Amino acid sequence: MENKKKVAFYTLGCKLNFSETSTIARDFQNEGFERVDFEEIADIYVINTCSVTENADKQFKQIVKKAMKLNDKAFVAAVGCYAQLKPEDLAAVDGVDLVLGATEKFKITDYINDLSKNDMGEIHSCEIEEADFYVGSYSIGDRTRAFLKVQDGCDYKCTYCTIPLARGISRSDALENVLKNASEISQQGIKEIVLTGVNIGDYGKGEFGNKKHEHTFLDLVKALDRVEGIERLRISSIEPNLLKNETIEFVSQSRTFVPHFHVPLQSGSNDILKKMKRRYMRELYTERVGKIREVMPHACIGVDVIVGFPGETDEHFLETYHFLNDLDISYLHVFTYSERDNTEAAEMDGVVPMNVRSKRSKMLRGLSVKKRRAFYESQIGTKRTVLFENENKEGYIHGFTENYVKVKTPWNPELVNTLHEINLTKIDEDGSVRLQFLNEKFQIPTV
Numbered sequence: 001m002e003n004k005k006k007v008a009f010y011t012l013g014c015k016l017n018f019s020e021t022s023t024i025a026r027d028f029q030n031e032g033f034e035r036v037d038f039e040e041i042a043d044i045y046v047i048n049t050c051s052v053t054e055n056a057d058k059q060f061k062q063i064v065k066k067a068m069k070l071n072d073k074a075f076v077a078a079v080g081c082y083a084q085l086k087p088e089d090l091a092a093v094d095g096v097d098l099v100l101g102a103t104e105k106f107k108i109t110d111y112i113n114d115l116s117k118n119d120m121g122e123i124h125s126c127e128i129e130e131a132d133f134y135v136g137s138y139s140i141g142d143r144t145r146a147f148l149k150v151q152d153g154c155d156y157k158c159t160y161c162t163i164p165l166a167r168g169i170s171r172s173d174a175l176e177n178v179l180k181n182a183s184e185i186s187q188q189g190i191k192e193i194v195l196t197g198v199n200i201g202d203y204g205k206g207e208f209g210n211k212k213h214e215h216t217f218l219d220l221v222k223a224l225d226r227v228e229g230i231e232r233l234r235i236s237s238i239e240p241n242l243l244k245n246e247t248i249e250f251v252s253q254s255r256t257f258v259p260h261f262h263v264p265l266q267s268g269s270n271d272i273l274k275k276m277k278r279r280y281m282r283e284l285y286t287e288r289v290g291k292i293r294e295v296m297p298h299a300c301i302g303v304d305v306i307v308g309f310p311g312e313t314d315e316h317f318l319e320t321y322h323f324l325n326d327l328d329i330s331y332l333h334v335f336t337y338s339e340r341d342n343t344e345a346a347e348m349d350g351v352v353p354m355n356v357r358s359k360r361s362k363m364l365r366g367l368s369v370k371k372r373r374a375f376y377e378s379q380i381g382t383k384r385t386v387l388f389e390n391e392n393k394e395g396y397i398h399g400f401t402e403n404y405v406k407v408k409t410p411w412n413p414e415l416v417n418t419l420h421e422i423n424l425t426k427i428d429e430d431g432s433v434r435l436q437f438l439n440e441k442f443q444i445p446t447v
Contacts, residue, residue, distance in 0.1 A: 004034040008042040010063050013050025015139075015196045015236055017080060019147040021048045023137030024079070024108060031109045038067075044075045044112065048105075049082035049090070051162050051340070056082050061093055068095045075112065079105035081166035085341075087123045099123045102167055106135045136173045138181050144192060144389050144417045146185045147236075150178050150220060151197030155205070156239075158266075159277050159344035160309065160337065167198055170205045175215050179223055186229035191387050191419060194234045195224075201242025218247050225254050231419060232387065232402065237262040237304070240288045241280045248288075252295040258402040259299035261292055262333075266306045268323030269316040275348070276309060282323060293328055298382065300375065300404035301329045305364060308337040308357030311350035317360050324367060330375040330404070332368035336361045376433055379405050379424050386422050386435065388415040398432065406432045412442070 007028045011021040024046065025035050036042050045067035050056055060082065067076055077098040078090045084101040091099045099122070100108055111122075138148040153168040154161075173181075185193055197203070203217040215223075217238075224233055233256045240263050251257040263285070267273050270281045292299050305320065324332065336357045339346045379401075386407050388399035396408045397415050401424070408428065409415075420442065422435040437443050 004032060005044065006036045006040070006042040007033045007044040007046065008036050008038045008040060008067075009046050009048065010038045010067075011048045012056070012059060012063075013048070013052060013081065015147045015194060016149055016152075016198065017048050017050060019137045019139040019149045019196055020080075020105070020135075021046075022139030022147075023135070024048075024105065027106075027109050039070075041071045042067075042074060043071070044077065045070075046077045046079060046108065049078055049080040051081040051085050051166050057086070057089060060090065064093050064095045077108060077112070079108060081163070084166045085162055091123050097122065136177050136181060138185055138193075140185065140188060140190060144190070144387055145194055145232075145234075146190045146192070147194050147196045148178070148181055148185065149173070149196050151200050151203050151205075154199045155202070156199065156279065157277050159275065159348070160306065160340065162340045162343060163198055165342060170199055170202045172197075172203050172205055172215075175220060175223060178220065179227060182224055182227045182230060186227065189417065191230075191417060192232040192234060193224075193230055194236050195220075196236045199239060199242070200236065201238045217242065218244065218250065221247060221250060221254075221257065225250075225256050227256075230256055233257045234260055235262075237264060239264060239279070240285050243288055245291055248291050249295055258404075259296040260302075260402070260404045261299060262302040262304070263288060264304035265324075266304060267309065267312070267316070268305075268320030269312070272309055272312055272316050272320075275311055276306075276345070286327065289327055289329060298379065298403050300331075302331050302333065302404075303327075303329050304333045304335065306335045306337050307360035307364060308352040308354075310337075310345055310348035310352065312337075312352055312360075313350075321363060321367065324364070324371075329371060331372045332364055334361050334364045334368065373427070373431070376405055376427055376431075379403070379433070380426060381424065383421065383423055383438070385419055387419050388417065390416045407435050408432045409435055409437075415442070 009021050009025055011017050029035055047063050049060055064076055067074055075097050076095050078096055079100045083090055083099045087099045087101060090096055098111060136149060138146055140146050151172045153170045154164045155170045182193060201217050203220050204215045243263060265285055266276055266278055268282055273281060289301060292301060384401035386399040386401050388397050392411045395411050397411045398406060398408045400406055421438040425434045425436050428434055
């Protein structure tokens with residue numbers, strides 16, 4: 001019996017990358033490879049890269065080094081966004097044998113034939129204009145939720161962003177294919193699906209490989225709500241200008257969509273939003289939050305914000321700070337602006353010193369802690385449904401309510417990947433929330 005070749009994966013970056021890694025891994029398994037953990041000795045290590053995170057190249061080098069330490073004869077392939085943007089840089093890293101860009105990454109098994117180490121990484125990366133076809137994917141790993149990719153690429157021209165350069169134009173999966181993937185996921189006993197993409201509110205564009213829309217994001221949401229066997233659907237991140245009132249209203253009445261929205265803002269100053277070439281002003285953002293609160297007062301609303309963008313003065317930053325402080329939102333994801341080659345912003349005047357960027361970032365992170373705490377406090381005493389995860393952390397099992405409150409209770413293996421009705425009772429010292437089960441079987445004696 002011939003020994004199966006072993007392949008291991010490492011994913012940097014976003015949920016979309018995780019769903020794509022999962023799909024690439026299934027291709028390897030279909031070709032007869034055995035998937036092992038990245039900490040184990042493998043014949044091939046595949047690293048799915050990201051161009052958004054700070055120090056992407058430094059991180060990448062460390063991961064390659066780790067793989068080489070495990071097996072210095074292993075074949076190392078780099079795929080993903082950074083591989084599309086800076087293929088030469090990655091190919092030059094010691095130990096890297098293959099670099100695949102945006103269109104090639106899904107054909108990786110075709111490129112891996114003899115597995116012999118190369119002196120210099122071999123590059124196959126297209127002109128990004130060629131990345132105009134759609135490859136569907138979904139991730140299954142942590143058993144309680146799956147990331148389902150519905151859209152890829154972006155037609156927006158935000159001045160700080162390299163994603164259109166790394167992933168190409170906006171294009172979508174055909175509706176019947178998304179529904180087929182969703183039902184495959186639900187048949188594996190997975191209770192929650194998170195919809196992901198680069199700009200998912202743009203869903204429908206490019207279903208036919210052109211700009212024609214047959215379906216809209218609202219059509220997608222309505223169709224998914226009818227898929228049998230899915231308990232929960234979550235929208236990952238959606239642009240404020242594409243989150244329409246009809247969608248918000250539909251989610252509020254929906255069978256499976258949960259009251260949790262993640263809506264990028266990036267800046268609370270209209271001057272900065274214009275410089276970023278965002279497609280809305282802060283007034284529209286206020287309207288969207290107001291609409292969500294009107295129909296789902298208990299919804300969780302997360303916000304992306306960038307600090308230290310070129311030209312952001314103290315006044316601009318304080319405008320953002322006060323705007324967010326006054327807004328009824330639940331938490332922030334704070335990004336410190338970092339220059340990216342081939343973006344308009346990298347050429348702009350008014351560069352903000354690094355120490356100022358990190359001070360602003362710290363202030364907003366502090367605000368986020370305050371917001372999350374206030375949101376959790378507003379939920380104490382309410383009845384919610386929790387989906388438990390599968391890890392025993394220091395004797396506790398954690399889970400998330402439909403509106404994204406993190407809860408904990410003493411470890412019980414019977415709870416893994418199950419949904420339960422609970423009352424939220426109090427905030428623990430670690431910031432998560434304690435609960436009381438409504439089902440007597442699981443009730444914990446109160447101390």
